Amino acid sequence: xxxxxxxxxxxxxxxxxxxxxxxxxxxxxxxxxxxxxxxxxxxxxxxxxxxxxxxxxxxxxxxxxxxxxxxxxxxxxxx
Numbered sequence: 754x755x756x757x758x759x760x761x762x763x764x765x766x767x768x769x770x771x772x773x774x775x776x777x778x779x780x781x782x783x784x785x786x787x788x789x790x791x792x793x794x795x796x797x798x799x800x801x802x803x804x805x806x807x808x809x810x811x812x813x814x815x816x817x818x819x820x821x822x823x824x825x826x827x828x829x830x831x832x
Contacts, residue, residue: 754778756786759813762831768792771799772827774817783809785816789824 756775764770769792777784789803803824810816821828 759785760817762827764826764830769794770826772803772820772824774813774820776813777809781809783811785810785813787816787820 756777758773758775760774762772771790771792772787773790774787775785777786786806786808787803788801788806790799791802792799805820805823808816808819810819821831
């Protein structure tokens with residue numbers, strides 16, 4: 754089952770970087786996570802670049818707090 758994206762924030766209007774907050778929906782006690790993605794300008798596909806996708810959090814709030822702390826541009830873009 755694919756994770757359910759709960760929130761997606763783009764870095765800027767060009768949309769070349771984004772952070773997704775997601776719920777893995779796998780029944781684990783810590784199903785939430787986040788990842789940073791880059792859009793490939795040649796074909797428009799998104800690729801994970803942050804190395805955060807395997808991390809697990811017990812709540813969406815905890816995952817979002819970690820993302821805000823660890824992704825330099827996110828706090829300003831999410832405001």
